Amino acid sequence: VQLQASGGGLVQPGDSLRLSCAASGGTLSSYSVAWFRQSPGKGRELVVAVMKNNATVYIYDSFKGRFTISRDNAKNTVHLQMNSLTLGDSALYYCAATKLGTNLYYTRTYDYWGRGTQVTVSS
Numbered sequence: 001v002q003l004q005a006s007g008g009g010l011v012q013p014g015d016s017l018r019l020s021c022a023a024s025g026g027t028l029s030s031y032s033v034a035w036f037r038q039s040p041g042k043g044r045e046l047v048v049a050v051m052k053n054n055a056t057v058y059i060y061d062s063f064k065g066r067f068t069i070s071r072d073n074a075k076n077t078v079h080l081q082m083n084s085l086t087l088g089d090s091a092l093y094y095c096a097a098t099k100l101g102t103n104l105y106y107t108r109t110y111d112y113w114g115r116g117t118q119v120t121v122s123s
Contacts, residue, residue, distance in 0.1 A: 001026030
């Protein structure tokens with residue numbers, strides 16, 4: 001499956017953005033899908049993952065109120081809605097997919113990756 005991430009941009013603190021991960025060559029509803037992010041000098045970290053049964057996994061509880069992952073099966077796409085963005089949310093955001101439903105925190109779990117989309121939060 002090929003993944004294409006989009007929707008990044010330059011926003012101000014407090015703004016919202018919606019990222020999209022569109023798939024081809026496979027049906028995303030058959031995969032666990034995650035959004036990771038990576039800031040300069042840091043490792044790639046999980047933001048949130050959605051499993052095949054639509055249960056979600058967040059790395060931090062503090063993300064639960066600001067970041068929402070959702071599936072649009074008709075468009076074979078997964079979205080990441082990000083609200084109340086802060087300077088610390090600036091990063092390259094990646095979507096990834098795996099047939100597995102465990103160990104979703106780890107990059108090694110995922111077989112398919114999209115290119116990143118840059119999110120920059122700046123005043």
